[in-house]
Amino acid sequence: MEVIVMNKLKVAVALGATCAGCDVAILDLNEKILDVIEIVDFVFWPTAMDFKLDDLKALKDGEVDVGLYHGAIGTEEDEEIAKILRKKSKIVVAFGACANFGGIPSLTNMPYESKMFDVVYKESPSTSNPEGTLPQKETEIEGTKLTLPGIRKRADSLNSVIDVDYYVPGCPPMVPLIEQVVDVLRVFVEKGTLPPKGAVIAGQDTLCKECGRTKPETISYKEFVSPQEVKEIDPDLCLLSQGILCLGPATRSGCGALCTKMNVGCRGCLGPTDKVDDHGLKMISALTSLLEVEHEEEYTEEDFDKLLEKIPDPLGTFYRFTYGVSMISKLHPDKEE
Amino acid sequence: MNQELNPNIVTIEPVTRLEGLAKITVLLNDEGNVKDAFYQVVELRGFERFVQGRPIEEVLRITPRICGVCPIPHHLAPAIAADRIYGVDPPKTAKLLREMMALGHIVHSHILHFYAFALPDFALGEKKEPGTHNIIGLAKTFPDVAKAAIKARGDAQKIQAMIGAKATHPVTVIPGGISKGVTKEDTEKMLEMSNNIVEFGKLGLKVFEDLVVKNKDQMALINSDAYKMDTYYMSIVGPKNTLDFYNSQTVRVIDSKGKEFAKFESDKYLDYIDEHVEPWSYLKFPYLKQIGWKGLVDGPNSGVFRVNALARLNVVDKIETPLAQEAMENMYDVLGGKPAHHTLGFNWARLVEILYCGEKMVELAQDPDFYGPKFREQLSKDMITGEGVGAIEAPRGTLYHHYKTDKEGKVTKANIIVATTNNNAAICLSVKKAAQEMIKKGQYNDDGLNKIEMAFRAYDPCLACATHAMVGQMPLKVEIYDSKKNKIRELTRKL
DSSP states (O other), X not given: OBOOOOXXXXXXXXXXXXXXXXXXXXXXXXXXXXXXXHHEEEEEOTTTSSOOXXXXXXXXXXXXXXXXXXXXXXSHHHHHHHHHHHHHEEEEEEESHHHHHOTGGGGXXXXXXXXXXXXXXXXXXXXXXXXXXXXXXXXXXXXXXXXXXXXOOOOBOXXXXXXXXXXXXXXXXXXXHHHHHHHHHHHHHHHOBOOOTTOBSSOSSBHHHHHOXXXXXXXXXXXXXXXXXXXXXXXXXXXXXXXXXXXXGGSBOOSOSXXXXXXXXXXOTTXXXXXXXXXXXXXXHXXXXXXHHHHTSXXXXXXXXXXXXXXXXXXXXXXXXXXXXXXXXXXXXXXXX | OOBOOOSOOOOOOOOOSSBOOEEEXXXXXXXXOEEEEEEEEOOOOOHHHHTTTSBHHHHHHHGGGGOSSSTTHHHHHHHHHHHHXXXXXXXXXXXXXXXXXXXXXXHHHHHIIIIIIIXXXXXXXXXXXXXXXXXXXHHHHSHHHHHHHXXXXXXXXXXXXXXXXXXXXOOOEETTEESOOOXXXXXXXXXXXXXXXXXXXXXXXXXXXXXXXXXXXXXXXXXXXXXXXXXXXXXXXXXXXXXXXSSOOEEEEEOXXXXXXXXXXXXXXHHXXXXXXXXXXXXXXXXXXXXXXXXXXXSTTSOOEEOSHHHHHHHOSBOSSHHHHHHXXXXXXXXXXXXXXXXXXXXXXXXXXXXXXXXXXXXXXXXXXXXXXXXXXXXXXXXXXXXXXXXXXXXXXXXXXXXXXXXXXXEEEEEEEOXXXXXXXXXXXXXXXXXXXXXXXXXXXXXXXXXXXXXXXXXXXXXXXXXXXXXXXXXXXXXXXXXXXXXXXXXXXXX
């Protein structure tokens, strides 16, 4: 990509439906944040600094060199802010799992039998609500109307509403990935060059390549067990071969294997690798092929269904962070609360 | 500048540097005095629904995403609930490691609030241009303090990450323990960082002494009636009513005179706390069940209570670590006794707690069981009791997670009362009280409006948590209506 470079980069950090963990992740550069300030001017970062949306709006179109967006698109306001960021920025980066794939908030896109308002305001055991009061978009108090905005019904990825130049996955992006972003920015400042459009700033292999655990030639397991039910977790052996569900074979590397190093199975917050569209389907096919190797024969759909039945929450596990961009989510109709 | 009431709607400096999603509506009477004020939380996410059907050990990995600023309490409270679902008491090493995470987390969160959000307001003087009143502005004016704050917070985050794999969105705590222990080498590093946090804790109190306690105007503000409120206070306490964030499940409530009103185990919380629903806010209003909901009023006949740093110190009889105990005594001497009702005193209490956490973390790292081979129990599905409550002192106060599961350990019902929700009624009252003091006979100015906002901000309200929502774009908005129902003033925080 070719972009005209300023001396110091103007960076904006905007947000949608987010937990603010991505902001904290940037702060976790700690002392290095002072180095960042040497090459970057933050022109907008409402969580950490005293900016408002009008400050972003007041900038010229294309005046921001790099616009980071974290959080999912959950409301019309999120979408509007994303569009303003796009207009003001030469480069837009989807930062974190929510902006990349919908993230944990997109679990709300799944079909549920219960209604959120009933769960929170009527069925909650600590709630005393004999009259069944529910929050209203308009409440009149002595002639004055108090208003509340409507509640969103789904959360989507950033690229569902605007064109995105680069992707930094992770929940939140880990410090090594953010340092990679800083390196990209530094090269941009010094040489004016950028990675090819659409690049994912993270590892290019699967997590298995960087996990460091020994993988036996055949991975043998009859069923998956919860981590608390395992007698002892071998710290050096592949977790899948110990029956601990791990999304490593389907997930992008780059995190430094933080979770698996601590005996914890990957849940895929970096999303799939470049060639894969649907993270959960990739994981299911990875499991199938591992099983086929093990059984040296075609694994029937029925056999596979049996295995899946033993995974208590396959959708919420295989699509923990990517449900918002999954193929299966497109089968679910939107429902109003 | 003072202005007369007029029908113009003016947008002034937005409220920033807090976790968003609220608006404040002020209604005036014919005389132009404040008739009522409403603090409305305008977002809801409903984590209680979307954890349904998921295994309890996976819920521990989902609920931290309620809030990226305080993910550790949302990992640990459901973990305690999960221990109880299995009816298991984790080994000592696991408890020490979990407590280390909890305390490291308090240090991180309190530093973030005090140094990044609160300190720039009174350390940097009048605000001149956007982008200056923040931690970077602070770094320019007080470079040594800012650097020390960055380092101490960074160390606190590193300690959490050494135990939890990641400080933001930890993953290692499992029902019955923790997935991996730490090494001797890790422990030595944590001890060194904890010692540094003690030093930093002392520095923070000195900075506060110099900038606030010795400043007459600041103290007059802290002591003014606009920022005092007569409520009950709630906190978890250790044995002998000591300050405790993780270990104990005993919750104590005192009245505004300091007398014990209730003491109960967290799994009995439903006997003591009820939540009220108002149609004009997505956030519920917890209150003391025995007293009942009497509306948004303070005083001994109202069930409104407060949590968070100052509430904790009000509730405890003693802090076990010497430096923090001394700092607490000094604070109450200056504030005129215990309990203190000073809403702006929350910041001071946070600094006392940073020092306590540092001292306690040093103790933990020196415990011979801190590293060792036994950090988890092996559990089985036949142990599952089907229900568990876990409570913890999160940075912003008492947090309850309550789950029911099927016999496989899949969640069927979840109920979460977070710290900021516990303070909801109190925040409403504080805002109204400040508004009544700052707007009289239709006279108000920007400074007064900002002081209304300070009442709100003192609670460090984390609305991402409170609504189980993702922090977001919804504004904090202050709307003022005259007696003719005309909107006469609006302050917005668009982001």
